[in-house]
Amino acid sequence: MERGGFRRMVEKNYIRYLKVIFAFGLFCFCSLSELASKEVETILFKEKGELAQKWDKLFTDHTLINFTYKNQPLSGFGLLGINSKGDYFLFSPVEKKIMQFDKTGNFIRFIGSIGQGPGEYQGITNSFFDGADNLYLYDAPILAISIFTYPDYQFSKQIHLKSTANKIFINDEGHFITFSIFNVSNLLKKYDQSGRILGETFKPEDERLSLAMARFNRGGLANIPGTGFLFVYPDKYYIYLYDYNLTLKKIFKPSHFSKFYPKAESFPQDLAPNEFSFEHTKWWDKFLHPGDIFFFKDGFFLVTVCESKGRFGKNYINLHDLNGVTYARGLEIPHEGEINCIQGDYVYILEQERFIGQDEFVPTRLHRYRFSLPER
16 A cells, blocks of 8 residues: 555564564553543534535645656655645655755755764654754654754754654644554653653553554554644544643544444454464455544544555545534545645645556655635
8 A cells, every 4th residue: 555665664664673662562651641531521423514525625726746856856755744834855765865845846955864873864754843843853763853953954963762653743842742553551652852751641452452553553643732632543433632741631433433433353363463474464454444643723633544455455534623523534535645744724645656557657746735624
């Protein structure tokens, strides 16, 4: 399903460090946030009016964004993010560097390089910006965050974490919130700027299932500025709302599970959860999976639901608001792509390079759509 060079690099790094990550994940901690469960509000998703049936009902003004370097189109890249000025930050597996482009697709500069020294990186799997447009790169092999400061994006410092992070963001207080699907307990952690753990929470209900799902790298975080964050875990279609102290405030869930409100099937007893085989893939391919989560302004959030058929499959979205109202369910993402990021009113879809038939080659392409607010 994920076919680009950048995604293959990410998968390679995760597999390479899987044993190390599992070792980190075997530590058990007491979760203070779970003790506040009596105050948790449960909200059932509800539909209001007719659901959007087509992509262009909610997403309009399609723009294809092309990037060129040395007068040649760039392909095989991964989109790391977009700063508030509209600059794009890509990783090129050919150049083996991060590349910055302006909003029209013109190359600006390289940022760092592959290596083990200051300002170098080994395997970037996450990236994000703070309010000052500083760039943060999470280097999975060494469990560290490297900071490159705006406007020239020169290397500033490196922060080492105590555990891996599938997803990560920096909140309004300057703290890092991380999600690691590789841990057996306390998948959510909060760090300060020195890398010290300030809190942790969320122990999966089924340890064997959690270990089995780890290699598929699903689940996500979405920051709600000034409020907290949304979290989706791939075992079932529950959306958790936490404050920045890692206190669980709300759980959004469907009245019953279905194709686009999925729940993982029980992991087979005859399979080892920390191994991988064709039988593991067969089990995973039987059902859809909550993939990632994104927050829009005005209280809307988007959840991706992913179909897996080996390396191929379709991706869908569900659109909700913080009142639990659903506006779209099972809306197929176009271009056989995945939603990579959301910036302002825009959704960005990365279409991976691929062959159609035997002769036609489709290069990596970035598609942008404007989110049109549905009527409430």
